[in-house]
Amino acid sequence: MEEKAIRMEDILNEDSSSDDDIPNICEISEENKKKISFEQDIPKGKPKSGRIWKEPKKRFSSIVKSRGIKLSFEKKQKLKENLQRAKDMSRAIKEKKQAEKEAKKQRRIENLKRAEENRKKGEVVQIIKNTAKLKRMKKKQLRFIEKRDTN
Numbered sequence: 001m002e003e004k005a006i007r008m009e010d011i012l013n014e015d016s017s018s019d020d021d022i023p024n025i026c027e028i029s030e031e032n033k034k035k036i037s038f039e040q041d042i043p044k045g046k047p048k049s050g051r052i053w054k055e056p057k058k059r060f061s062s063i064v065k066s067r068g069i070k071l072s073f074e075k076k077q078k079l080k081e082n083l084q085r086a087k088d089m090s091r092a093i094k095e096k097k098q099a100e101k102e103a104k105k106q107r108r109i110e111n112l113k114r115a116e117e118n119r120k121k122g123e124v125v126q127i128i129k130n131t132a133k134l135k136r137m138k139k140k141q142l143r144f145i146e147k148r149d150t151n
Contacts, residue, residue: 123148 046052071079125148128134134142 044056047054128145134145137145
């Protein structure tokens, strides 16, 4: 007894014979391939977010990178020298600014010391020899009393 296999295509297309189906299936698969590639070429519609200017993200592996133009050895050396010269100039400028800043700071400290010395020289001092007076003074008066070196 001969058993015939029934395919889904046969059921759907009852009018076509089984011998003709095999090439049609191959053609359909090729058409499907063309359809799929054609669908990929069709641009997408308006995105839900409304940002029409945004393009869909590409996978990192699909991005083509160029290696750039190869430079000759002499050009590389020139670029390297120019870069080194620029770095040296930049370093010199930074050192100069730092030195100026340090000098300004030192001058400010000296001026403060000189001002403090001048203030001390100009003070009017009254020496208290009798220490019993200190015990009789009130709190407010004691706040104004300062100890000084009388040398």
